[in-house]
Amino acid sequence: MCSQASREPSGMTREPVRREPSGTTRVSACREPSDVPVDCYALFSSHTDAMALYEEVRARGIEARISPTPRAARATCGVALLFSPEVGEKVQQAAADIGVTLEGLVELPRQIDAMRDRYC
Amino acid sequence: MSDRHEMWSNLGMDLEAHDLLCSVLPTAFGDVFLSQENRPEAMSYWDAVTADIHGIRPAELVEEQKKGRKVFGTFCVYVPDEIVMACNGIVTGLCGGSQFWVPDGEKALPSDVCPLIKASVGARLGRTCPFFRIADMYVGETTCDGKKKAYEILAKDVPMYVMDVPQMKRAKDIAAWTVEIAEFAKTVEEFTGVELTAVALADAIKLVNERRRALARVYAARKAADVIPISGTDAILMMQIAFFDDPARCAEKANALADELERRVADGVSAFPAGTKRVLLTGTPLAVPNWKLQHVIETSGAAVVCEEMCTGTRYFENLVDESHTTLDGQFQALSERYMKNNCACFTPNEGRIDDVIRLAREYDVDGIINTNLKFCTTYKVEAPALEQALEDAGFPVLDIETDYADNDVEQLRTRIGAFVEMLNA
Numbered sequence: 001m002c003s004q005a006s007r008e009p010s011g012m013t014r015e016p017v018r019r020e021p022s023g024t025t026r027v028s029a030c031r032e033p034s035d036v037p038v039d040c041y042a043l044f045s046s047h048t049d050a051m052a053l054y055e056e057v058r059a060r061g062i063e064a065r066i067s068p069t070p071r072a073a074r075a076t077c078g079v080a081l082l083f084s085p086e087v088g089e090k091v092q093q094a095a096a097d098i099g100v101t102l103e104g105l106v107e108l109p110r111q112i113d114a115m116r117d118r119y120c
Numbered sequence: 121m122s123d124r125h126e127m128w129s130n131l132g133m134d135l136e137a138h139d140l141l142c143s144v145l146p147t148a149f150g151d152v153f154l155s156q157e158n159r160p161e162a163m164s165y166w167d168a169v170t171a172d173i174h175g176i177r178p179a180e181l182v183e184e185q186k187k188g189r190k191v192f193g194t195f196c197v198y199v200p201d202e203i204v205m206a207c208n209g210i211v212t213g214l215c216g217g218s219q220f221w222v223p224d225g226e227k228a229l230p231s232d233v234c235p236l237i238k239a240s241v242g243a244r245l246g247r248t249c250p251f252f253r254i255a256d257m258y259v260g261e262t263t264c265d266g267k268k269k270a271y272e273i274l275a276k277d278v279p280m281y282v283m284d285v286p287q288m289k290r291a292k293d294i295a296a297w298t299v300e301i302a303e304f305a306k307t308v309e310e311f312t313g314v315e316l317t318a319v320a321l322a323d324a325i326k327l328v329n330e331r332r333r334a335l336a337r338v339y340a341a342r343k344a345a346d347v348i349p350i351s352g353t354d355a356i357l358m359m360q361i362a363f364f365d366d367p368a369r370c371a372e373k374a375n376a377l378a379d380e381l382e383r384r385v386a387d388g389v390s391a392f393p394a395g396t397k398r399v400l401l402t403g404t405p406l407a408v409p410n411w412k413l414q415h416v417i418e419t420s421g422a423a424v425v426c427e428e429m430c431t432g433t434r435y436f437e438n439l440v441d442e443s444h445t446t447l448d449g450q451f452q453a454l455s456e457r458y459m460k461n462n463c464a465c466f467t468p469n470e471g472r473i474d475d476v477i478r479l480a481r482e483y484d485v486d487g488i489i490n491t492n493l494k495f496c497t498t499y500k501v502e503a504p505a506l507e508q509a510l511e512d513a514g515f516p517v518l519d520i521e522t523d524y525a526d527n528d529v530e531q532l533r534t535r536i537g538a539f540v541e542m543l544n545a
Contacts (some may be wrong), residue, residue, distance in 0.1 A: 016286055047171075047176055048173075051168055054164055065167070066165070066168045066171065067149075068172075069146060069171070070147070070150075078175070079172050084227035103540055111407070112155050113151055113155070114419050117530075118147065118151070118411045119415075119524070119526055120219070120410075
């Protein structure tokens with residue numbers, strides 16, 4: 001799991017959940033069907049932290065990618081780490097091991113659609 | 121993430137309007153780049169830079185300005201970066217690749233001006249581009265009529281220097297460009313307060329050549345006949361960011377990417393399924409974040425393996441002769457190198473035809489897409505001659521005219537899909 005964010009039973013709607021390091025939870029307004037794939041985004045206080053963790057998790061063979069921070073997760077431009085919730089605990093462990101503080105962990109329904117055709 | 125709002129506010133940006141642009145970038149970037157499979161690991165650098173494109177590099181530029189360095193914003197590959205760098209200045213690209221900026225540009229320009237110019241002017245006037253706010257001086261060039269007149273608008277509130285690019289390539293034109301470079305050097309010296317020396321210019325020439333070699337290495341890996349180690353969409357992102365990045369870091373990162381691509385070629389690791397048709401894209405520049413055409417092509421069954429454009433081979437082909445030890449000799453060497461670029465602003469421009477055919481063969485392409493931004497007259501007028509020559513050389517050609525808006529995407533998908541289907545037949 002990306003964080004302790006809950007999953008609803010199949011067929012229910014679920015809310016993307018943001019887990020703050022302090023344990024407080026921020027819930028975004030959007031709702032998606034539970035069968036939509038879920039991605040996890042780690043948020044950082046600096047892009048150097050994001051790159052450091054990216055390099056560490058890749059060295060450990062964990063699948064992860066650098067991503068812009070989705071607007072649903074945070075209201076500023078920024079660099080995030082994108083990974084599957086299934087490797088969330090490993091990512092958090094890697095962050096702890098190298099001393100990178102996560103600003104937050106956010107689970108969101110899949111944001112990526114190659115055929116959306118909406119450009120900047 | 122670092123909050124950039126204080127910096128943007130200090131730069132006099134319209135934070136509310138700029139936030140609208142920030143809101144669409146993550147989705148567009150994810151759709152175009154993160155939807156790809158099997159990307160080179162080294163692309164993570166460009167992913168991070170683009171994710172915070174109005175934050176990371178602008179913050180660096182602001183810090184350098186605090187040390188007294190001057191930032192020169194440029195629009196075109198004809199402006200010799202080496203001169204600025206030799207005077208301890210910094211060159212940066214400027215915004216101009218998004219539909220977001222076009223409406224603000226149309227407040228000052230006719231609507232039938234190319235979107236690159238409208239977006240550039242709009243980014244400045246709308247105060248939604250940090251690079252336009254940071255640059256101490258803009259350096260334009262006379263490569264098209266639209267830009268020439270746009271400079272007059274931009275010059276109203278920012279120091280603006282315009283280089284007079286010759287429109288022909290006779291010996292006297294190259295000599296004239298040499299003089300133009302020397303005069304530009306005087307302006308840069310005065311503006312930076314740094315005397316230009318032959319030693320400093322030699323170092324700058326070497327550094328920019330290193331950047332050219334590194335970018336060329338990435339492209340060379342794309343020539344592999346049986347493997348496509350990187351998508352064209354990723355390659356164009358690298359090129360787009362090169363205009364903004366620190367040149368030494370750009371060379372370092374491009375070399376690291378080239379190392380990986382060369383390994384992928386040796387190992388047979390491709391970003392596309394075997395048999396994917398190879399396309400060369402030629403035409404007008406694709407300024408960041410204009411990813412529409414590359415993405416449509418590469419989600420329609422083909423792969424772009426080379427870009428013959430200013431945001432492509434024209435940026436790095438041909439090195440400046442490093443052997444000169446006097447300023448006069450160096451100005452001449454710079455002139456000769458820059459005048460080898462084959463832009464549609466020249467008449468005649470048969471060199472571009474030769475370039476495209478040469479590159480099509482070097483990159484072993486199955487077809488060529490010639491694209492021009494709407495209202496770019498010079499490229500549009502020379503398109504038939506180019507396309508006829510390409511067909512005569514045996515290459516299928518598709519002509520695409522488009523802009524930054526999303527509303528022609530379905531038409532593009534239909535036409536490009538049919539072209540790819542024809543290549544596959």
